[in-house]
Amino acid sequence: MVLFVGGPAASEEPMATKTVPKPAGKALETPDKTYQGLTGKQLIEAYRLMFLSRRIDDREILLKRQQKIFFQISGAGHEALLVAAGLALKPGYDWFFAYYRDRALALTLGMKPLDMLLQAVGAADDPCSGGRQMPSHWSNRALNIVTGSSPTGSQYLHAIGCAEAGRYFSRHPEAAKKAPGDYREFKDVTFHGDEVVYVSSGEGTTSQGEFWESLNSASNLKLPVLFMIEDNEYAISVPCEVQTAGGNISRLVSGFPNIHFEECDGTDPVESYAAIMRAVEHIRAGKGPGFVHGHVIRPYSHSLSDDERLYRPESERQDEIKRDPITRLQMFLIREGILDEKGISEIEKQVSEEVQEASDQALAAPLPGKETILEFIYSPDLDPVSGRFNVPPAPAPAPAKPGATVDKTMADLINTCLKDEMRRDPRIVIFGEDVADCSREQYLKQKLVKGKGGVFKLTSGLQMEFGPDRVFNSPLAEASIVGRSIGMATRGLKPVAEIQFFDYIWPAMHQLRNELPLIRWRSFNGFSCPAVIRVAIGGYLTGGAIYHSQCGETIFTHIPGLRVVFPSNALDANGLLRTAIRCDDPVLFLEHKRLYRETYGRAPYPGPDHMIPFGKARVAREGNDLSVITYGAVVPRALQAAQRMDREHHISVEVIDLRTLSPYDWEAVARTVSKTNRVIVAYEDVLSWGYGAEIAARIADELFDHLDAPVRRVAAMDTFCAYQPVLEDEILPQANDLYQAMLNLSGF
């Protein structure tokens, strides 16, 4: 008998044949017998896939040792559970957020050994990422395997958003229609009423907050999500009893309502399949999520960079090897008379040949050209900088009564933009903390309450007009708001989610830095997630203090793949928000709280189609002697200072409002600096390492010949914003600070 003992293969002989013949030998003594619904034929196929998965791992290990690939992490020991999951689910129908140990799942769903080895070598034709991601970061659009990342746990929230999107499209199939002229033109939508969204991780990852946030929402909303926990008892070197109170994740989560729970021996494909099928049945019936906790083994250390002998004694490792799923299935097949030793050897020979051939092909494959590096940071289809997004305001209607004003605040025109866009595009959903008018809808229906619609009332009336499927409150969990948006947008919805205060954006940082802007680039345009995240930002509030006054936009402009917008007035907010919604890239839309209802910058309603392209600055004030480059709430302060300079010193100051910070309008900067030869960069965030540093550095670098004076910055002090208004005034840049800087620079 050929027994597979679970060690990496030292070498594999190149094989001559190309075709994969059927296994010879004695097979299927009892062809009609099934095992928890699996036929003998399916079990033979399961064995083939499990062995194939292990052989690819072994091959990668060999290649890594030969320095032909650069990283290896194996799925060894997890194969039985994952082949069972692959057999229970439908590729291209269900959705998959798989983690790095899910090689056997990916193979069962239809990925090929060559696909995997092309990724391992980092080939141009790596179908998962075009040579950008480490091996075992699965992605395949046709199979609905959504690009995965390396951070453990962030995928859970994407699965929630994906499931919500599937449900939304099932309830509102008209929303799935393509429409020309905006992101929908490039976003195909497929959905099925009984689809399952699979998401997996190891047991260590269940320590992440994102796992708990996702369980909370899946359970509460009865979402069709299959949670798969592959418990190999270790997270690198940390054992499960250190990760999880009581040492068993099933016990901890058992109180969540609506979930069907299963705990199984994940080294046994038959038991695993039965457990997964029961969970899948519950999910497809619309009863809620399933949770399968499979106990597996990890015979190859965490990764090739880890040596588990440093923290696991030999006795423990030997015990584990006795549970090797490949050996177990092999013995099962023989015992049950499904396949004999000859048949098994035949399968193993075929698999070895296939892997050898794929490996040879991958090693000969062309590498990615350096010219591809910047491809797919943003949408290749729709450029929000282009003239296509330039739609001037419609003419303002005459005031109803003489003397009455038609001017609207920034808050009004953001609200109006959301309403107009929601009427136009049924794929838009709005959610966040407190954004609904009233979660207990009956109060609205009975007219017992007026409704809230956001702590700043920016989403007021939206739930009443568009209903709770499209406008709803989220749990108080910022990572979840952004993570769910990513899952929704990946499926084709357009979430316009709200983070209530910029000060509380940080729990979502992982999603904003490592996921949202990377989906397109890391999948080589396989997936995209053009979500809009609106955030109330900034100080000058008198009493906002530290945690209601923060800026910090620079941290986000530092992220490739994310558009960052920061309007200073009502009309721009309206036109830029519409561009954000209609475009095909993820956008962080920063709304200054102090500007929401200012008298400054009010404007008439510009109609339902007004758009401003990104990366086009506005000359807020023409001038000849000195330039101020700024944005947000510093714009009105700079204008005030400029007027005073004119009044008191006849010095004419030009004020440039950047409007969008990434991309930004370098041409406008160059134009004004070449004209006035003196420049201040002004911003509300702390001075050091702020947004102005980049602009000032580039001016010094590229416009040195045009400068008659050093580039100056005016910004907040390098501290936090204090509560007491006397301190706040001192800390944040005021019109007088700008005036002093202008005076000083003009005399340089």
Ligand SMILES: Cc1ncc(C[n+]2csc(CCOP(=O)(O)OP(=O)(O)O)c2C)c(N)n1
């Ligand atoms: C957020 C995050 N923190 C740390 C890591 C480094 N890391 C990679 S895998 C891993 C252990 C994961 O353990 P577990 O979830 O049990 O899965 P297993 O690898 O055992 O299958 C760690 C700490 C990471 N990738 N992401």
